[in-house]
Amino acid sequence: MKILCIGRNYADHAAELKNEVPKEPVVFGKPDSAILQKGRDFYLPDFSQDVHHELEVVIKMSKMGKHVAPKFAHKYFTQVTVGIDFTARDLQSELKSKGLPWEKAKGFDGSAVIGEFFELEELGGDIQNLNIRLEVNGVTRQEGNTSQMIFPVDVLISHLSTYYTWRHGDLLFTGTPAGVGKVETGDILSGYINDKKAFEVAVK
Numbered sequence: 035m036k037i038l039c040i041g042r043n044y045a046d047h048a049a050e051l052k053n054e055v056p057k058e059p060v061v062f063g064k065p066d067s068a069i070l071q072k073g074r075d076f077y078l079p080d081f082s083q084d085v086h087h088e089l090e091v092v093i094k095m096s097k098m099g100k101h102v103a104p105k106f107a108h109k110y111f112t113q114v115t116v117g118i119d120f121t122a123r124d125l126q127s128e129l130k131s132k133g134l135p136w137e138k139a140k141g142f143d144g145s146a147v148i149g150e151f152f153e154l155e156e157l158g159g160d161i162q163n164l165n166i167r168l169e170v171n172g173v174t175r176q177e178g179n180t181s182q183m184i185f186p187v188d189v190l191i192s193h194l195s196t197y198y199t200w201r202h203g204d205l206l207f208t209g210t211p212a213g214v215g216k217v218e219t220g221d222i223l224s225g226y227i228n229d230k231k232a233f234e235v236a237v238k
Contacts, residue, residue: 046211050213064207076236116226118225119207121140152230217237
């Protein structure tokens with residue numbers, strides 16, 4: 035199983051980090067060891083003092099695909115959820131300033147929270163009209179709608195299939211809306227998709 039992720043896919047998030055709006059998808063990956071096992075707490079790593087939450091819609095691929103045309107991309111998944119792409123922002127900034135790859139800031143152990151999956155039909159059937167929300171200690175910190183994506187899900191699936199063969203069970207993190215921020219010890223993070231609770235994670 036592989037985890038492919040998209041950066042800067044919401045214009046408001048690109049703006050808050052003072053990044054340019056991309057002309058094509060910004061792609062990176064996480065190893066499967068990044069997945070935070072269900073029921074486990076997230077432990078802040080000792081190599082970072084500035085870990086940020088990034089709420090994202092996560093797609094689970096349901097079959098193999100290569101060179102998938104956008105008009106057929108919807109046939110390659112049925113289940114979606116929300117998750118968190120934890121990012122060691124200080125480490126990422128340091129690596130970027132040196133022109134180095136920044137996978138270490140994104141792919142460390144426990145950096146991928148994946149919520150309970152729902153059938154897309156159960157959520158209304160339109161992948162580009164899903165409301166997502168992250169609450170931190172009961173207060174909304176991030177929210178958005180998938181209609182705000184720069185690159186829609188079907189375009190992402192197609193684009194990535196040019197470079198990678200999709201396989202059953204692969205995961206696609208589709209980018210985060212504005213509102214990312216630092217997490218602290220004791221925080222409780224709760225993720226929702228169309229008001230359905232998908233996960234709750236404690237920060238230690």
